[in-house]
Structure formats: structure tokens, C-alpha cells
Amino acid sequence: MLSDLKKNLLAVSCIAMVFTACKKNSSDEPTTPPANNNKGIQLATDAKFGSVLTDKDGKTLYFFASDAAGVPTCVGGCETAWPLYYSADASTDLNLNKAEVGEVTRADGRKQSTYRGYPLYYYAGDAAKGDIKGDGVGGIWFVAKPDYSLMLANAQLFANNTNYTSTYAVGTGNTIYLTDSKGRTLYAFAPDKNGVNTYTKSTTQEGIWPVYESEVLSVPSAIAKADVSVITVATIGKKQLTYKGWPLYYWISDVKRGDNLGIVIGKGPGLTWPVLQLNATVAPAQ
Incomplete structure (x- = not known):
């Protein structure tokens, strides 16, 4: 008699366990999505x-x-x-x-x-x-990415109170050119050769046209990453980013982002220090 009672209790216990397991695994059981506690970017x-x-x-x-x-x-x-x-x-x-x-x-x-x-x-x-x-x-x-080493500007070229087009003719119209990751304009030095900085011969010169120091990180999808590289400028012991072989420089008098005042320095607008345009030709070999 006692044995039959134990058997019955064991059977009831097993049924309860199976029921509980089924309930926990039921696809009909509503689930609460995790709370989103994120804020800001x-x-x-x-x-x-x-x-x-x-x-x-x-x-x-x-x-x-x-x-x-x-x-x-x-x-x-x-x-x-x-x-x-x-x-x-x-x-x-x-x-x-x-x-x-x-x-x-x-x-x-x-x-x-x-x-x-x-x-x-x-x-x-x-x-x-x-x-x-x-x-x-x-x-x-x-x-938007946190690790661009280059960005692009689509802006009017403006210096000496004059607007210039992408061919450096007087006139209005945006030009697509390279900037650093914070919008500061980047230039090429026309006499430079592919992968060779011919301008920076001293720290004094470097202070006027600072080299753009950066690793090759991410670039906007309009730029082919294969066109971006890094050279060493032995005269000042610094690395310099290049685009299509052109070493990249800042102009010291571009005091705020968006300035592109350096285009008129030298022989004339865009002749000595052009902005580095997206569609620039490859720098000439030595």
C-alpha cells in the first residue's frame, strides 16, 4: 500500500516537472525585450x-x-x-x-x-x-565614422576677397577637395614628385607649410584607399600622408576650418599651392 502511494507521488512529481519544463520552453510565452539604456551618440x-x-x-x-x-x-x-x-x-x-x-x-x-x-x-x-x-x-x-584620416570638402575656393573655380579661374562654384578629419584644408606643392617632399628642408619651412601627419586609417568611400600612403620626411623626422603620390600640407594662415587661403601663395592661384582635389592626377615620378 505504501509502495503504491510512493509510486503515485513520484508520477505526479514527474508530470509536474514535465509541465513546468514545457511552460518554460513554450514559444507562446511572451518575452520582454531588453531595456535600451543608451543615450547620445x-x-x-x-x-x-x-x-x-x-x-x-x-x-x-x-x-x-x-x-x-x-x-x-x-x-x-x-x-x-x-x-x-x-x-x-x-x-x-x-x-x-x-x-x-x-x-x-x-x-x-x-x-x-x-x-x-x-x-x-x-x-x-x-x-x-x-x-x-x-x-x-x-x-x-x-x-559618419570616428576614424577618418581624410575627409572631403565641397566648398567655394576663396582667397584675397576673390572667388575661384576648381580650375582657379575667377568665378563661383564648389570644388571637391581633401581636408583632414576636422575639415582643415590640405594642399599639394606643385614641384613635389611622387612620394617625395621637395619643399620641407627645415623646421622653419615646416612651420609655414606644416606637413599633414597621419596614419592611413579610414577614408570616405569616394577616395580609393590605395591612393593614400605615408612617407617619411627625413629633414624634419616626421611622417607625412600622401594622396595619389602628392605629399599633403597645411597652410599656417588657414586659422579656421573651411579656410583655403593658401591657393594664392606663390606664382598665382593654384599654381604653386593648389588644394588637393579629389580628381587630382597622380604626382609625377622623380
């Missing part, structure tokens, strides 16, 4: 683009080459396709350099978040988290 990793900037929900952010001076130029109808991004919250991403994050007040009074001085935008064509469909649009929109 975040970093995400994309298989094609590597490290990219997103908002707190993982939606991709972009840079606009026309904003190289740090002033938002996407206004009016442009905002339909490229809505601005703004967050007053400090980033909670421990891998993001918070010192590179800022904000700018637009002409209409609205605020817009920036990274390395570039105003940040969304792309309306990105429907889902992780989409990066806006990169390369028009050759002037690029996914």
Missing part, C-alpha cells in the same frame, strides 16, 4: 564600413562634405532626405571620444549635434536599424 560595427556613428537606437548618422566649415548647409528641401540629428544627452558609449562631440546652432535657432565639428544627419532612405544606404550619395554624403 553610439558606436556600431558594420561589416563593410567598420566603426560608424549611430543614434541611441542604432540608426546611422552621416557627414555632409558641404559642411566642412562646420556650418550646416543642408536646409529647406534638403532636410526631407537628410533630417538633422540632435541629442542633448551625453553619450553613454565608453568607446566614443566624448571630446569630439559637440553641437551647433543653426540659422533658424535649432540645435544640431556634431562630431569633430561636422553636423550630423540621418538619411531618410535608411528604413531599419543598421541600414547605411546614404553613404556616397552625390559623392558628398558619407557615413
Whole structure:
């Protein structure tokens, strides 16, 4: 009798255990998604683009080459396709350099978040988290990244109170040219040879036309990474980034981002110190 009771209790226990296990594994059991505690700009990793900037929900952010001076130029109808991004919250991403994050007040009074001085935008064509469909649009929109060693400006050339075109004729019209990762204009020295700095013979000269020191990191998709390299300038013991073989320089009097005043130095506009344009020809061999 006692044995039968034990058998019955054991059977009931097994049934209860099976029921509990089934309940826990049931696909009908509602699940609560994990809470999103992210704030501010975040970093995400994309298989094609590597490290990219997103908002707190993982939606991709972009840079606009026309904003190289740090002033938002996407206004009016442009905002339909490229809505601005703004967050007053400090980033909670421990891998993001918070010192590179800022904000700018637009002409209409609205605020817009920036990274390395570039105003940040969304792309309306990105429907889902992780989409990066806006990169390369028009050759002037690029996914926002924390590790560009070069960027592109789409801007008017202006020096000596005169506007110049991309051929250095007097006139208006934007030119697409190289800048550093914070929008500062980069120049070539016309007498240089492929991979050879012929200008910098002393630290005094280097102080006037500083070499652009950088590793080859990420570049905007409009730039072929194979066109970017690094040389050593033996006279000053520094590394210098090159594009299509042209050593890259700053002009000391470009005091703010977006300035391209160096084009008139030397023999004439663009003759001695041209901006390094995206479509530049390969530097001549020695």
C-alpha cells in the first residue's frame, strides 16, 4: 500500500516537472525585450564600413562634405532626405571620444549635434536599424565614422576677397577637395614628385607649410584607399600622408576650418599651392 502511494507521488512529481519544463520552453510565452539604456551618440560595427556613428537606437548618422566649415548647409528641401540629428544627452558609449562631440546652432535657432565639428544627419532612405544606404550619395554624403584620416570638402575656393573655380579661374562654384578629419584644408606643392617632399628642408619651412601627419586609417568611400600612403620626411623626422603620390600640407594662415587661403601663395592661384582635389592626377615620378 505504501509502495503504491510512493509510486503515485513520484508520477505526479514527474508530470509536474514535465509541465513546468514545457511552460518554460513554450514559444507562446511572451518575452520582454531588453531595456535600451543608451543615450547620445553610439558606436556600431558594420561589416563593410567598420566603426560608424549611430543614434541611441542604432540608426546611422552621416557627414555632409558641404559642411566642412562646420556650418550646416543642408536646409529647406534638403532636410526631407537628410533630417538633422540632435541629442542633448551625453553619450553613454565608453568607446566614443566624448571630446569630439559637440553641437551647433543653426540659422533658424535649432540645435544640431556634431562630431569633430561636422553636423550630423540621418538619411531618410535608411528604413531599419543598421541600414547605411546614404553613404556616397552625390559623392558628398558619407557615413559618419570616428576614424577618418581624410575627409572631403565641397566648398567655394576663396582667397584675397576673390572667388575661384576648381580650375582657379575667377568665378563661383564648389570644388571637391581633401581636408583632414576636422575639415582643415590640405594642399599639394606643385614641384613635389611622387612620394617625395621637395619643399620641407627645415623646421622653419615646416612651420609655414606644416606637413599633414597621419596614419592611413579610414577614408570616405569616394577616395580609393590605395591612393593614400605615408612617407617619411627625413629633414624634419616626421611622417607625412600622401594622396595619389602628392605629399599633403597645411597652410599656417588657414586659422579656421573651411579656410583655403593658401591657393594664392606663390606664382598665382593654384599654381604653386593648389588644394588637393579629389580628381587630382597622380604626382609625377622623380
